[in-house]
Amino acid sequence: MLIPETFRRIGVFAPAGKLAPELFQSGAELLEAEGKSVRVAPHVRQEYPVRYLAASAESRAEELTRLWLDPETDLLLAARGGFGCAHLLPLLDWKQLATRPELPLVGYSDVTVLHYAMLKTGAGTPVIGPMLGKLAQAADDPYTAGHFRKALLKTPREVEAPPEFGPVHILKPGNAQGLPLPGNLAVAATLAGTGFLPDPAGKILFFEDLNEPVYKLDRYLTQLEQAGFLRNAAGIVFGQFSDCAPPEELERLFGEVAARFGGPVRMNFPFGHVFPFASLNCRQLVALESDRICCC
Structure with missing residues (x-):
């Protein structure tokens, strides 16, 4: 089911x-x-x-x-x-x-x-x-279905890396724990200054996007960074950015963000517009532990 x-x-x-x-x-x-x-x-x-x-x-x-x-x-x-x-x-x-x-x-x-x-x-x-x-x-898709059921029930689990995407990459080491704040990157940028953007303090930010060239991704991240949205987050996790840019361009951009950010940063998490897809419940804690990402 x-x-x-x-x-x-x-x-x-x-x-x-x-x-x-x-x-x-x-x-x-x-x-x-x-x-x-x-x-x-x-x-x-x-x-x-x-x-x-x-x-x-x-x-x-x-x-x-x-x-x-x-x-x-x-x-x-x-x-x-x-x-x-x-x-x-x-x-x-x-x-x-x-x-x-x-x-x-x-x-x-x-x-x-x-x-x-x-x-x-x-x-x-x-x-x-x-x-x-x-x-x-x-x-x-057993991976997607399993994580969806567990997210709805808030079942503790490690989000293992699916073979289709390979392992999570560590852009900035360190451990962190907090409630997840996942979203589409372009969407998040459009909410800056509206009064509907939640407080990211202590949360783990998850971002993904689709069909956006790397300069637009840079624009969105710059907007959020200058709006102070990234400043007090506990960690950042970049998911799948399908049909956006070659992996090396994405890693360069996300690496630049990581260098300025105070907490741990990961990329290549299975969250985006494609399957396999790891669902997340925003009322369930997430922990970044070395190369492991766990829902607690």
């Missing part, structure tokens, strides 16, 4: 872009096969004239709120990322949503906009994990 029995009623929403019908079907069929009760926000399957959005910002915010505050919802599952989650931030009543601090909200990529705001406001439990459109693919 991909999603543990504890989570029986799944609320599916589309906070950003549209999901292709065939991907919706494959994800919904998997949930139904696992015996889940699935409640789908109406806008997930409706047409909307703006091609990169699932619905208006007001509709997306209202339907997410309805699912979130429904006491029968055990888990919130984003349909996909894309762009548009930032539209929801000023429309959501974060104080009201914070009345359900244990409710998991699963996603990655643009959905980390919501995760950051959740950590800022104490609303819900952000979980980095596969979204509806990739559930079937995740279920077929």
Whole structure:
């Protein structure tokens, strides 16, 4: 079973872009096969004239709120990322949503906009994990499926290196422990100065990205560094940067960041837009111990 029995009623929403019908079907069929009760926000399957959005910002915010505050919802599952989650931030009543601090909200990529705001406001439990459109693919990958289940249950574990990516690289040695603060690098940079970026003090920052040339990655890191976001973090872990730049260019850039940072820095962690994928629960401590990364 991909999603543990504890989570029986799944609320599916589309906070950003549209999901292709065939991907919706494959994800919904998997949930139904696992015996889940699935409640789908109406806008997930409706047409909307703006091609990169699932619905208006007001509709997306209202339907997410309805699912979130429904006491029968055990888990919130984003349909996909894309762009548009930032539209929801000023429309959501974060104080009201914070009345359900244990409710998991699963996603990655643009959905980390919501995760950051959740950590800022104490609303819900952000979980980095596969979204509806990739559930079937995740279920077929034992590494991804195993770490997803363990993240949802906050099971202590070592995140072993999958052979597809090879071992984690140590850019700056040292040990650290703290709650994870994972996100898409470009997304994190866009939140600088908005009031929705959480306090990184004592946390382990995890970054990933997709289809961004190295100079843009440099731009995002420079923005976050100059905004003070990196300063008080306990550690930094760079994940997968698929179709961004050759490994040597990434290692040069991340190495420069590591040289200026006060704590340990790692790269090549299995977190990004590709599988295998190590899910993370933002309410579960992470420890950087030499070349090991553990969820405690």
